[in-house]
Amino acid sequence: MDLSDRAVLVVGGTSGIGRELARRFAAAGSTVAVGGRGAEALSALSDEGFGTFAVDVTDGASVARARDAVLAAYPELDTVVTMSGVMLLEDLRDPAHFEAARTTIDTNLVGTIRVIDAFTPHLLERGAGTFVTVTSGIAFLPFAPMPTYAASKAGVHAYSEALRAQLDGTGVSVVELVPPAVAVAGQEKANPRALPVDVFATEVMGLLARNPTPDEILVEGVLMHRWAERDGTYDDLVAQRSQALDMLLPGRKG
Ligand SMILES: NC(=O)c1ccc[n+]([C@@H]2O[C@H](COP(=O)([O-])OP(=O)(O)OC[C@H]3O[C@@H](n4cnc5c(N)ncnc54)[C@H](OP(=O)(O)O)[C@@H]3O)[C@@H](O)[C@H]2O)c1
Numbered sequence: 001m002d003l004s005d006r007a008v009l010v011v012g013g014t015s016g017i018g019r020e021l022a023r024r025f026a027a028a029g030s031t032v033a034v035g036g037r038g039a040e041a042l043s044a045l046s047d048e049g050f051g052t053f054a055v056d057v058t059d060g061a062s063v064a065r066a067r068d069a070v071l072a073a074y075p076e077l078d079t080v081v082t083m084s085g086v087m088l089l090e091d092l093r094d095p096a097h098f099e100a101a102r103t104t105i106d107t108n109l110v111g112t113i114r115v116i117d118a119f120t121p122h123l124l125e126r127g128a129g130t131f132v133t134v135t136s137g138i139a140f141l142p143f144a145p146m147p148t149y150a151a152s153k154a155g156v157h158a159y160s161e162a163l164r165a166q167l168d169g170t171g172v173s174v175v176e177l178v179p180p181a182v183a184v185a186g187q188e189k190a191n192p193r194a195l196p197v198d199v200f201a202t203e204v205m206g207l208l209a210r211n212p213t214p215d216e217i218l219v220e221g222v223l224m225h226r227w228a229e230r231d232g233t234y235d236d237l238v239a240q241r242s243q244a245l246d247m248l249l250p251g252r253k254g
Contacts, residue, residue: 001130001213003205004029007076011055011066011115012084014041016184017134020201021081022050028205033074035066036084057084057111058103067118078129080119081177082112085134085152089145089248101148108152109159116163120172127171130213133160137180137225141234144242164215175213177204180222195221 003025013022014036026032026049033051036042042052051073055066071077085108090097116131123129138146139153157176164174183194203219218226228234 001208001211003209006030006079007074008032008079008081009035009053009070009074009077009119010081010083011035011057012082012134013050014038014045017179017182017197017200018081018083019045020197021083021204023048024201024205026050030079031074031076033070033077035070057114058106060114063114063118067122071122077119077122078126079132080115080123080129081132081134082115082156083134084108084111084115087146087149090147091248092147093249097148104148104152105155108149109155112156113159120167123172124167124170129171130173130175131160131163132175132177132217133163134177134179135160137178137222139178141225141228141237141241144238144245145248173213175208175215175217177217178222178226180219180225195219 006025008022008025008030010018010022010025010032012018013034015038018036019034019041022032022034022045033053034042034045035053035055037054037056039054042054046052051070053066053069054062056062086104088100088104090100112133116133119131123131133156135157136149136153138150139157142150160174160176167174179200181191181194182197182200183191184197200219204217207214207217207219216226224231224233224237228237
């Protein structure tokens with residue numbers, strides 16, 4: 001895709017990967033608007049020159065209001081990025097985890113569906129455009145400390161595939177961004193293997209710029225997750241990654 005003349009909305013663009021990609025699209029020449037809940041972050045992004053829209057993806061009325069405001073300001077909108085997400089740790093032996101599970105599904109999976117539903121009529125009417133959904137390497141290689149997160153992202157992957165099939169022939173494409181661990185907001189120390197967000201964004205923009213744009217945006221660092229099952233490394237990697245449970249459930253085997 002040509003990144004220099006898009007009209008892009010990044011829902012979940014107030015921080016982290018979404019904010020970095022919003023800046024990259026703008027730097028490439030596209031018109032960019034950003035959505036999210038954080039008023040201070042939205043105000044700072046407005047000062048940077050972005051269109052900003054308050055939206056809570058767990059609230060259908062909020063999504064509808066934001067959609068109306070975005071389309072009034074950007075009738076030429078052609079790209080919608082569904083970046084909003086939460087990553088929560090859960091101890092499944094503690095029933096209190098359920099609130100985290102509900103929030104995770106409502107934000108990551110149902111929130112994605114709400115945003116897509118809100119903008120599908122507009123993109124179909126245009127007969128051209130792109131949804132960029134956001135999953136994770138964890139959608140393909142579960143990470144036991146974040147069970148509902150993995151389920152939500154596997155769900156967004158499956159949903160993206162069905163959406164792509166249903167929109168085939170309409171001119172509206174569906175691109176799934178599959179990040180590996182990316183260091184946002186000082187997470188470099190928590191996971192030294194996480195990719196710096198600027199390195200990740202550069203690779204992502206290079207893949208998005210390909211013509212045709214691949215259905216899945218897979219940076220080098222996520223290939224081991226994406227293809228673990230095909231490569232026969234799945235069981236070993238799941239077991240290895242489950243060692244991280246020691247932090248969450250100390251003494252779990254004792
Ligand atoms: N960083 C990683 O290692 C990694 C790896 C794989 C996938 N991902 C995915 O990448 C996406 C961005 O994550 P990030 O790491 O950049 O984290 P982040 O900095 O916490 O960004 C999350 C974004 O989601 C928005 N958001 C959360 N709840 C929302 C809600 N109810 N309504 C609207 N917006 C909401 C936040 O905005 P407000 O708080 O302003 O609402 C923020 O803009 C997520 O979908 C995440 O699952 C991240």
